[in-house]
Amino acid sequence: MVDMGELKFRASGLIPAIIQDAENGEVLMMAYMNREALEKTLQTGRTWFWSRSRQQLWEKGKTSGHYQIVKEVIADCDYDALLIKVEQQGAGACHEGYRSCFHNPVEFQGEEGPAAVAQDEEQEPAFDAEEVYGKRSPRILNELYEVVQHRRANPVEGSYTNYLFAQGLDKILKKIGEEAAEVIIAAKNPGVEELVYELADLYYHTIVLMAEKGTDPGAVFSELRSRR
Numbered sequence: 001m002v003d004m005g006e007l008k009f010r011a012s013g014l015i016p017a018i019i020q021d022a023e024n025g026e027v028l029m030m031a032y033m034n035r036e037a038l039e040k041t042l043q044t045g046r047t048w049f050w051s052r053s054r055q056q057l058w059e060k061g062k063t064s065g066h067y068q069i070v071k072e073v074i075a076d077c078d079y080d081a082l083l084i085k086v087e088q089q090g091a092g093a094c095h096e097g098y099r100s101c102f103h104n105p106v107e108f109q110g111e112e113g114p115a116a117v118a119q120d121e122e123q124e125p126a127f128d129a130e131e132v133y134g135k136r137s138p139r140i141l142n143e144l145y146e147v148v149q150h151r152r153a154n155p156v157e158g159s160y161t162n163y164l165f166a167q168g169l170d171k172i173l174k175k176i177g178e179e180a181a182e183v184i185i186a187a188k189n190p191g192v193e194e195l196v197y198e199l200a201d202l203y204y205h206t207i208v209l210m211a212e213k214g215t216d217p218g219a220v221f222s223e224l225r226s227r228r
Contacts, residue, residue, distance in 0.1 A: 008080040009035065014050060015082060019093065022071040022085035028093040029101040031060075033082070045070050047086060056146065062218050063139045065225075066090030097125035141207065141217040148211050164208050172212055176205045 009015045014032040021028055031049040033041065037057055040048040047060040047068040061067030068086035075082055092099035151161045164172050179202040186195040210216055 002075045002079065004035070004038070006079050007038075007075060007082075008078065010080075014052075015080065017047075017049070017082040017084050019047065019068060020083060020085050022087055026100055027102055028068075028086070028088060028099070038082075041070060041084070042073065047084060054146065056150065060093070061089060063142050064090060064095075065221075066093065068093070141203065144204065145207050145210065145217050148207055152211060161208065164205075165212065169212055172205065172209050176202070176209060179205050 007015060013034045015034075015038070016030060017033050017038075018030050019028045020026065032052060033048070034050040034057075037048040037050045040057070040059075047070060049058055049060065050056075051058050059067075067089040068084075069089065070084060070086055072085040073082060074085075088099075094101040094103065096103075148161055151159055152165055155162045164175065179198065183195065183198045183202050186198040189195075207217065210220075
């Protein structure tokens with residue numbers, strides 16, 4: 001058995017992780033883990049990664065519901081890469097709607113090249129990525145929550161979000177009450193533009209409340225799914 005201390009993380013603090021379907025061996029995706037992401041993966045039995053673009057941890061499936069249940073974690077011979085075998089939940093792992101992130105065959109030359117490419121069947125999307133990840137999906141609530149959490153951890157002078165956290169729970173609750181009243185008023189007026197605007201304000205303040213109370217949109221989504 002390999003100890004965590006034997007693994008060779010890069011200078012960036014990351015180690016590449018190849019995610020494979022434990023049942024059929026299909027390679028689903030490749031992402032990076034830092035020590036904390038790997039620890040959470042081992043502790044929770046679900047895959048966690050480190051986002052290099054957002055500079056934060058993320059749990060696979062938190063937005064889409066396409067979680068990955070870990071079955072086995074294996075280090076390579078140099079201890080600088082990981083193979084993680086999983087049971088993929090949902091229709092697929094790729095944010096573009098495919099079962100696997102590896103769905104773009106690269107043309108290559110050689111005696112067997114063209115024939116191999118021709119014989120490789122083009123993958124069909126496994127799910128509607130726009131519905132799951134698109135601009136009109138609940139994903140934006142998770143993204144907003146991440147921004148709120150980042151602002152809370154990294155205060156910026158003049159930030160309204162930081163002002164709310166500094167004022168505390170009572171201030172946040174007062175704002176939610178005010179925004180709820182404005183939603184009611186907007187709903188009584190003709191048209192929907194004002195209503196949408198006020199609902200967005202209410203959503204924002206409820207997300208700040210979630211961060212203050214230590215929960216997140218995913219918990220609300222799970223509760224809503226349980227009521228279907």
